[in-house]
Amino acid sequence: MGRYIVRRLLQAIPMLFLISIVLFALVNIAPGGPLAGHGRSRRIRPEKAEILKRQFGLDKPLPLQYVIWLIGNDWMRVDADGDGIAESYGERRGILRGDFGFSFQTRRPVLKEVADRLPNTIYLMTVTLIVVAIVAIPVGVISAVEQYSLFDIVVTTFSFIGQAIPEFWLGLILILVFYAWLENPFTGKPFLPSGGMYTLGEEFSVWDRVRHLILPITMGMVGWIAWYSRFLRSSMLDVIHQDYIRTARAKGLTERLVLYRHALKNAAIPLVTIFALDVPYIFAGSLYAELLFSWPGMGRLYYQAALRRDYPVLMAVLIIGAGVMVVCNLLADIAYGCLDPRVRYE
Amino acid sequence: MNQTRNGTGARVHESMVAMVWHRFRRHPGAVAGLITLSLLVLSVILVAFSPYDPEKSDLSSRLESPSWKHPFGTDPLGRDLLTRVLYGGRISLAVGLMVVGITLLIGIPVGAVAGYFGGWVDNVLMRITDAALSLPALLVLILLSAILREVELPLVQRNNVLTIALVIGLLSWMTVARLVRASCLIIREMEFVVAARSIGASDLRIVLYHILPNAIGPIIVESTLEMGYAIMEESGLSFLGFGIMPPTPSWGNLLGNAQQHMTRHPWLAIFPGLMIFLALISVNYIGDGLRDAFDPYKVLKQVGEV
Numbered sequence: 114m115g116r117y118i119v120r121r122l123l124q125a126i127p128m129l130f131l132i133s134i135v136l137f138a139l140v141n142i143a144p145g146g147p148l149a150g151h152g153r154s155r156r157i158r159p160e161k162a163e164i165l166k167r168q169f170g171l172d173k174p175l176p177l178q179y180v181i182w183l184i185g186n187d188w189m190r191v192d193a194d195g196d197g198i199a200e201s202y203g204e205r206r207g208i209l210r211g212d213f214g215f216s217f218q219t220r221r222p223v224l225k226e227v228a229d230r231l232p233n234t235i236y237l238m239t240v241t242l243i244v245v246a247i248v249a250i251p252v253g254v255i256s257a258v259e260q261y262s263l264f265d266i267v268v269t270t271f272s273f274i275g276q277a278i279p280e281f282w283l284g285l286i287l288i289l290v291f292y293a294w295l296e297n298p299f300t301g302k303p304f305l306p307s308g309g310m311y312t313l314g315e316e317f318s319v320w321d322r323v324r325h326l327i328l329p330i331t332m333g334m335v336g337w338i339a340w341y342s343r344f345l346r347s348s349m350l351d352v353i354h355q356d357y358i359r360t361a362r363a364k365g366l367t368e369r370l371v372l373y374r375h376a377l378k379n380a381a382i383p384l385v386t387i388f389a390l391d392v393p394y395i396f397a398g399s400l401y402a403e404l405l406f407s408w409p410g411m412g413r414l415y416y417q418a419a420l421r422r423d424y425p426v427l428m429a430v431l432i433i434g435a436g437v438m439v440v441c442n443l444l445a446d447i448a449y450g451c452l453d454p455r456v457r458y459e
Numbered sequence: 460m461n462q463t464r465n466g467t468g469a470r471v472h473e474s475m476v477a478m479v480w481h482r483f484r485r486h487p488g489a490v491a492g493l494i495t496l497s498l499l500v501l502s503v504i505l506v507a508f509s510p511y512d513p514e515k516s517d518l519s520s521r522l523e524s525p526s527w528k529h530p531f532g533t534d535p536l537g538r539d540l541l542t543r544v545l546y547g548g549r550i551s552l553a554v555g556l557m558v559v560g561i562t563l564l565i566g567i568p569v570g571a572v573a574g575y576f577g578g579w580v581d582n583v584l585m586r587i588t589d590a591a592l593s594l595p596a597l598l599v600l601i602l603l604s605a606i607l608r609e610v611e612l613p614l615v616q617r618n619n620v621l622t623i624a625l626v627i628g629l630l631s632w633m634t635v636a637r638l639v640r641a642s643c644l645i646i647r648e649m650e651f652v653v654a655a656r657s658i659g660a661s662d663l664r665i666v667l668y669h670i671l672p673n674a675i676g677p678i679i680v681e682s683t684l685e686m687g688y689a690i691m692e693e694s695g696l697s698f699l700g701f702g703i704m705p706p707t708p709s710w711g712n713l714l715g716n717a718q719q720h721m722t723r724h725p726w727l728a729i730f731p732g733l734m735i736f737l738a739l740i741s742v743n744y745i746g747d748g749l750r751d752a753f754d755p756y757k758v759l760k761q762v763g764e765v
Contacts, residue, residue, distance in 0.1 A: 124586075127586070128586060128589055128590045128593060129593075131586075131587070131590045132590050132593060132594060135590075136602075139602070139603070139606065140606075143606040143609075144606070144609045144610055149609075273488070273740055273743060273744060273747075274740065276739075276743060277687075277736050277739035277740035277743055278736055278739075279691060279694055279695070279698075279714075279732060279735045279736065279739070280695075281694075281695060281698050281714065282714060282728070282731075282732030282735060282736070285714065285717070285718065285721060285728045285732065286728070286729070286732070288721075289721060289722070289725055289728065293721075293722040293725075393595050394595075394596075394597075396595075397595045397596070397597045397598055398597065400597060400598075401695070401698075404699070415598060415601070416601070416699065419601045419602060419605045419701065420605070420700075422605060422606075427602055430598065431594070431595065431598055431599065431602065434594075434595035434598055435593050435594055435595065438592075438593040438594070438595065439593055442589075442593070
């Protein structure tokens with residue numbers, strides 16, 4: 114097991130390098146080059162552009178630029194004032210040492226920007242996933258057990274609908290209904306707030322936080338509930354016809370115990386794998402909710418960076434995203450092995 | 460030539476289509492999906508006869524509510540929303556089809572070469588596939604189209620249909636590649652492949668005439684679902700302002716532009732979204748129907764016979 118994990122991690126390293134090379138190349142062959150989003154005025158005088166190029170090390174060949182991006186330039190002399198003479202050691206430490214550079218927009222370290230936003234995204238997604246689990250698990254189990262019942266038909270139909278509703282459209286409709294149309298009969302204000310994590314200028318209250326969560330969570334959860342309940346249903350259907358379920362029934366266990374202890378545990382094995390693979394998508398998907406409901410998370414950070422071509426931020430989020438993806442893939446495989454003793458790692 | 464190639468194969472092929480169609484017909488959701496999608500395709504074709512221009516503004520009829528004259532109302536520039544939504548449908552469906560084409564064009568060769576030849580070729584191709592799968596797709600899509608917004612190459616210009624289709628296609632061939640590879644791994648060991656090789660069939664011939672036809676079911680099912688993903692991704696990108704650029708309408712950018720007016724003119728937000736929903740749900744149901752139709756084993760398993 115330990116050896117398997119090490120081998121997988123070693124395999125992941127060339128893959129991450131491949132991804133980083135592709136991303137780096139993309140940004141550097143883009144029209145306008147990596148500085149397209151730098152500076153407020155669009156037109157920079159040619160001689161100023163030359164100086165900027167030297168200051169950012171863009172006059173060097175691309176492979177060397179890539180190496181500098183990876184490991185930094187504090188080991189070599191750089192041309193800090195752009196006069197064409199390399200005089201002092203560089204200050205960049207490279208992404209391998211956690212230096213993702215500075216945001217073009219805010220001039221703050223990219224890692225600080227990310228660290229500011231990440232908890233908000235994790236907060237939103239954790240609550241969403243808890244709600245998804247609470248709804249999807251019982252719904253999936255019941256519709257499998259009562260296959261072809263009215264409940265099952267309704268659930269199956271809803272899961273098709275839920276997977277076909279574009280998340281961003283659902284968000285707009287929710288704003289329309291709960292912010293624009295419905296109003297609170299006591300205060301005359303909109304029924305639910307249309308954005309933010311809490312009401313500005315008000316003291317902390319759990320109720321206020323919850324009110325701000327309802328719409329973004331509803332928007333995010335519908336598709337995932339549809340997907341997971343459908344997945345769990347088919348996985349349960351595979352399991353409940355197995356011999357060991359018949360055995361469990363035969364030895365007189367209650368139906369509840371049979372279903373939730375014996376059947377669900379086995380049906381959940383593929384679910385865990387799928388979930389680990391979905392985590393990155395769930396985080397990327399929160400982009401729409403964060404935008405529509407002005408949620409100060411990673412998705413909105415990325416969107417704003419993309420609008421202004423703030424490449425350091427974009428690259429950082431993508432590299433971190435790819436890293437998370439690789440780790441989740443590995444976790445999925447490990448979880449599979451832990452949960453299903455029949456799986457052996459060579 | 461056909462007869463020497465297939466022998467009795469031609470008839471077998473026909474009967475497979477008949478068999479699949481027979482099973483497909485018994486799936487009510489799939490049939491409903493097929494009808495809805497056909498109507499949708501028909502109406503985006505027939506919109507050519509609409510009396511209104513999709514891009515020319517008419518400031519005398521701004522933001523009108525739905526009426527007989529304008530069934531979906533009009534937009535802030537006085538353009539008929541129904542006409543725009545249907546023209547947008549052309550774009551969205553075209554992007555969907557093109558993405559499927561690109562997906563197959565990349566996915567089938569990659570998967571076939573990897574699965575058939577194995578060894579280091581397989582290893583390299585699958586590592587590339589893994590790497591592509593490890594990219595957070597939505598975020599890369601945004602980055603690519605943010606870059607391509609400024610690009611003016613022949614054919615690929617400022618996020619036109621082809622550009623968006625290419626961008627989405629480049630990020631969605633991996634599932635097909637894995638599917639084809641898996642089928643190749645199974646089928647290449649079968650006796651009829653060994654037989655074909657023993658009479659001197661070339662590798663290319665074996666893959667094209669013996670392996671791929673036997674993997675066609677999963678490929679078709681996956682293509683259908685891929686079309687749904689592509690429509691969703693295109694709409695999302697255009698909604699965010701990184702996809703198809705106005706004044707060319709697409710379902711996504713119609714929705715995106717509806718945001719500032721929707722409180723007082725909700726139809727602007729309701730109708731384009733409804734169209735995305737209809738297209739996606741019909742494609743998903745068709746995919747589900749095809750999956751059942753191509754996989755008799757699954758039906759037997761559900762009945763408990765296997």
